Amino acid sequence: MKIQFSRKRAMRAILATALALAMAAPVPMSSIAFAASTTQTETTDTETTQPSDTQAQPPQGQPPQGGPDGQPPMGPPPDGERPSGPPPDGSTPPGPPPDGQMGQPPQGAPNGAQGQDGQPPQGQPPQAGPGQQQAKSASEFDATRVVDAETETIDSGTFDATATDANAVLVRNGGTLTLTGATLSKTGDSSSADASNFSGQNAVFLAADSTALLENLTLTSDADGANVVFATGANAKVTAKNLTIHTKNNSSRGLDATYDGTIVAQDVDITTEGEHCAALATDRGEGTVTVTGAKIATSGAGSPNVYSTGAITLRQATGTATGSEIAVVEGKNSITLENVDLTGTKDHGVMLYQSFSGDAGVGEASFTAKDSTLRNDSDGPMFFVTNTQAVASLQNVALVQSGDTLVNVAAGRWGRTGANGGDFTLTAKDQTLTDDAYVTTLADAATGYTNITSNGHNIYYNADAADDLGGRTYALPGGGKLMPKA
Numbered sequence: 001m002k003i004q005f006s007r008k009r010a011m012r013a014i015l016a017t018a019l020a021l022a023m024a025a026p027v028p029m030s031s032i033a034f035a036a037s038t039t040q041t042e043t044t045d046t047e048t049t050q051p052s053d054t055q056a057q058p059p060q061g062q063p064p065q066g067g068p069d070g071q072p073p074m075g076p077p078p079d080g081e082r083p084s085g086p087p088p089d090g091s092t093p094p095g096p097p098p099d100g101q102m103g104q105p106p107q108g109a110p111n112g113a114q115g116q117d118g119q120p121p122q123g124q125p126p127q128a129g130p131g132q133q134q135a136k137s138a139s140e141f142d143a144t145r146v147v148d149a150e151t152e153t154i155d156s157g158t159f160d161a162t163a164t165d166a167n168a169v170l171v172r173n174g175g176t177l178t179l180t181g182a183t184l185s186k187t188g189d190s191s192s193a194d195a196s197n198f199s200g201q202n203a204v205f206l207a208a209d210s211t212a213l214l215e216n217l218t219l220t221s222d223a224d225g226a227n228v229v230f231a232t233g234a235n236a237k238v239t240a241k242n243l244t245i246h247t248k249n250n251s252s253r254g255l256d257a258t259y260d261g262t263i264v265a266q267d268v269d270i271t272t273e274g275e276h277c278a279a280l281a282t283d284r285g286e287g288t289v290t291v292t293g294a295k296i297a298t299s300g301a302g303s304p305n306v307y308s309t310g311a312i313t314l315r316q317a318t319g320t321a322t323g324s325e326i327a328v329v330e331g332k333n334s335i336t337l338e339n340v341d342l343t344g345t346k347d348h349g350v351m352l353y354q355s356f357s358g359d360a361g362v363g364e365a366s367f368t369a370k371d372s373t374l375r376n377d378s379d380g381p382m383f384f385v386t387n388t389q390a391v392a393s394l395q396n397v398a399l400v401q402s403g404d405t406l407v408n409v410a411a412g413r414w415g416r417t418g419a420n421g422g423d424f425t426l427t428a429k430d431q432t433l434t435d436d437a438y439v440t441t442l443a444d445a446a447t448g449y450t451n452i453t454s455n456g457h458n459i460y461y462n463a464d465a466a467d468d469l470g471g472r473t474y475a476l477p478g479g480g481k482l483m484p485k486a
Contacts, residue, residue, distance in 0.1 A: 240255075
């Protein structure tokens with residue numbers, strides 16, 4: 001069964017009250033798919049609000065185009081405000097992350113300043129400006145212990161790094177390290193947001209195009225830009241087991257992979273306190289993080305349990321983000337959850353978006369959850385989609401939330417005005433219909449919609465958009481009805 005939910009004319013598309021999907025006593029269903037899209041601008045439906053901070057705002061609409069003679073166009077940019085910095089040229093912006101601080105691109109109005117109902121995240125798109133430090137390579141980094149193109153085994157020890165930009169332990173140039181029973185710590189802030197976010201400068205442990213086996217470690221950081229376990233480069237692979245991780249300042253994530261680096265971890269306990277400190281993360285150039293067995297607690301703004309600009313898989317885990325969402329996917333990347341119980345508290349449950357910061361490729365964002373519980377303690381929607389194509393798949397998942405909106409597909413502050421809403425398909429299997437649903441169109445392979453078990457609830461459709469339903473009312477198994485919305 002496939003339910004199409006589509007509003008082409010507006011920037012805002014909300015599946016309100018929607019399907020409350022619960023795990024208790026699931027009623028057999030084939031599958032439910034919602035396809036929601038928003039593609040054009042209509043002022044009366046716009047819920048976009050501008051940030052209240054004082055940083056320069058990005059221009060709305062298309063960047064100014066030069067005239068035939070190569071001269072810039074006359075007059076102001078499209079919204080009357082002159083953009084900060086030079087107009088975009090299509091290259092990756094060298095500026096800071098979207099909120100102007102070290103850390104991930106903005107993760108969904110993390111401090112709640114934008115209010116309720118799935119508002120777009122806070123923070124600025126990156127500004128190209130002078131004075132930005134270029135990211136260094138690992139060959140230029142300093143560390144308390146360096147393994148350089150060698151193979152080493154360290155059975156115990158304490159490795160503290162206090163200097164600015166230094167790692168506690170660094171493996172580089174194809175080196176291999178087995179490290180067990182050790183304690184690693186980091187103080188001293190990073191001097192470059194880009195270097196710490198993308199290349200692992202100032203991280204507690206860094207594997208740069210190298211391999212490492214980590215087991216029975218305690219790792220702490222009390223510095224800005226001090227990620228804990230960092231893998232960068234296509235030849236980087238970190239295998240970890242029994243790690244206890246605690247970060248206290250901003251832009252200091254638990255496990256982080258960039259530029260096709262890989263982390264495979266088991267039985268990790270991760271606590272982060274600062275802003276932009278997702279427990280599991282990937283950043284520029286994508287990466288892969290796979291974790292089985294985790295206890296997660298994040299408390300800073302913009303610090304979800306999971307933030308993906310790559311491919312992150314989490315199994316058998318509990319986690320609570322008291323200052324952010326459950327999870328965030330940016331661009332053509334993915335999050336897969338299985339047997340987890342995760343909670344988010346700010347703005348919405350799961351966010352799927354594209355910021356065009358250069359950290360994530362353009363394409364379809366993907367979120368998958370199975371045999372899990374997702375708890376959205378904010379008043380916003382369970383799923384918020386903006387400026388991207390996105391899909392989500394749920395199987396035997398309990399969705400617990402304070403609000404009454406399942407999906408909000410809305411234009412935000414990213415992308416080109418009029419084309420920055422989103423396209424979203426939600427597929428649900430082995431779920432229970434526990435409330436009325438409001439959709440635009442519905443297509444079902446089963447004759448007479450006999451595979452929808454309604455539990456006495458109704459599905460309302462838009463008669464103007466669903467010509468094939470003919471404005472008629474259909475009885476559903478379980479006592480509910482499929483009927484046009486009055």
